[in-house]
Amino acid sequence: MTTEQPPRARRAYRSPRRKQQAAETRAAVLAAATRLFAERGWAGTGMREVARAAEVSVETVYATFHSKTELLMAAIDVAVVGDDEPVPLNQRPEFATLPSGTRPERIAAATRLITIIHQRTTGVYLALREAAASDADLARQLQVTQERRRITVGEGLSHITGRTVTTQERDGLAAIASVEVYHLLTELSGWTPQQYETWLADVIDRLFDT
Template sequence: MTAVNGRVDRLSRRERAERTRARILDAAYRLFSTRGYEATTMQQVAAAAEVAVQTVYLDFRTKAQLLAQVESRIVLGGEPVERWRDQPWARSFREERDPRHLLELLVTVSAEIQGRIAAFVQAVGGAMPSDAATVAERDRGRDEFFGVVVDRLDALGALRQGLTPTRALDVLCAVVTVEAYVELTQRRGWTSDEYRGWLLDLLQHQLLDRAESAPRNCGHTTR
């Protein structure tokens, strides 16, 4: 019984820690969104989460890292970003047999994520500081995310002749960005449909073999 009780205690402690962490992130999201990044203090986050400020520092160390973790949760609409591999669309990334459909799904999912992140960045005042370790971790996650799509296109023999998987990944990392989404939809006045259509056309022509990249009307218009 002692061993069983020990496992239960450990599970309980872990569950409590996860709930506390989620409460802190929820509080930080609300405060960053309503007050902005600069005006929000770690003490305010702790008070809103009903924890000691030391707990916030123990879990996140700095306000910049706390902000980065909040942003990560936004990617999936509230779930930890690591769970993206378990999403139904991630399975489709791995199993889709039509290269064009695969890119359509990538564009749809990416635009949804970019929209959530862009709205949050605008709410916090555009300040998204992060240290080198946070940036490196974000880049690794991005490369893995896009890498699943590239690997599937490669396995299907759909990549444009002469285009290596490494170069295909470079293309995705360069053009499927929050910055491009913000520039076109917020500053240039494009609709979401126009943005998705433009991005899909671009990716089809840059990545796919000519036989796979037949033009398709995706609701965008020529400006």
């Protein structure tokens, strides 16, 4: 007498091409959303507009990012580090190398990194601030984002100075090097990013000893 064997579970087939297409779609949606949030703000950007700009269906946008809130936060995360890899800024090579070199070289590397991040994130960050004024969930997300940034600034300042920095020093630099100040100087006062970078390096050099 033979016993019937249970059917083998089918192995999920994951096409490399399909995976690549999904990644390309995600990147296109993020790029479109980042541009629209920067140009139109939170209220002026809808999921249909993002879909149209990314040249995909609105169903695809919702399948990739389940809500407008999730899409904005993903756009901010990508803008901070420059790609969609799940590696936080303080674990990236450009951050890990901040303790290297002379003090002027460390300051220059840090201010260059801050300037690059501001160039990528200002538009989406201002959209988050706009949204937080009327949405409790996004207000909490803004608080989390700001606290994470303060912690990262403190780590970076410790790399520059070669010592443990105080909470007051950390919070002071986080305010001076904030997106809001960058936006004020570059958009409203007409500074170039290079002028901002040079100014910030001078401020850090004057305020923080080794």
